Amino acid sequence: MIDLLVCYDVATTTEGGRRRLRRVAKVCVAHGQRVQNSVFEVSVTDTQLLTLRQKLLDILDPTEDSIRLYRLRQPRDSFVEAYGRDQYVNFSDPLIL
Amino acid sequence: MIDLLVCYDVATTTEGGRRRLRRVAKVCVAHGQRVQNSVFEVSVTDTQLLTLRQKLLDILDPTEDSIRLYRLRQPRDSFVEAYGRDQYVNFSDPLIL
Numbered sequence: 001m002i003d004l005l006v007c008y009d010v011a012t013t014t015e016g017g018r019r020r021l022r023r024v025a026k027v028c029v030a031h032g033q034r035v036q037n038s039v040f041e042v043s044v045t046d047t048q049l050l051t052l053r054q055k056l057l058d059i060l061d062p063t064e065d066s067i068r069l070y071r072l073r074q075p076r077d078s079f080v081e082a083y084g085r086d087q088y089v090n091f092s093d094p095l096i097l
Numbered sequence: 098m099i100d101l102l103v104c105y106d107v108a109t110t111t112e113g114g115r116r117r118l119r120r121v122a123k124v125c126v127a128h129g130q131r132v133q134n135s136v137f138e139v140s141v142t143d144t145q146l147l148t149l150r151q152k153l154l155d156i157l158d159p160t161e162d163s164i165r166l167y168r169l170r171q172p173r174d175s176f177v178e179a180y181g182r183d184q185y186v187n188f189s190d191p192l193i194l
Contacts, residue, residue, distance in 0.1 A: 036106035036135075039104050039136075060180055061181070065181045066132075066133050066182045067179070070176060080168075082166075083164045084164050085159065085162060
């Protein structure tokens with residue numbers, strides 16, 4: 001499995017931006033967890049990565065948004081440090097589209 | 098050098114949150130670049146990492162914000178994909194405190 005960090009930068013000051021972030025969240029959470037409002041840790045196979053990337057690119061507004069995908073070092077838990085608000089916070093954006 | 102991704106999640110709907118994000122940006126940009134509004138790629142030595150971590154924790158409001166530090170795989174360029182808005186966008190938040 002490939003451990004991947006998905007960082008999706010979008011202006012949530014517009015309804016369109018909020019909607020795109022909700023769609024990105026739905027796609028990513030199917031393969032992992034939301035760790036910040038616009039950051040997701042996912043684990044995918046090579047084939048799933050192809051599908052995930054395509055879905056993200058279909059959602060992306062290339063003039064407004066930025067997506068960055070980082071392949072994480074494994075085991076992931078050894079290479080991440082987290083501080084502050086609990087990662088399992090209940091994000092206010094509902095994931096229903 | 099350690100390649101590190103700093104993800105700083107903060108509510109920018111408050112002036113306090115925006116101020117903390119500006120301070121985090123200033124600390125991180127000293128060691129790298131801002132690639133999204135709240136995501137930074139930095140390169141630090143072991144000693145600089147200690148200082149950077151402490152500065153970030155001094156800024157953090159642990160009830161409101163979340164900081165995640167990921168040690169990136171090297172060479173970093175081989176393990177990151179970027180789409181959409183140019184990473185060198187001129188972020189609207191001035192970095193002056």
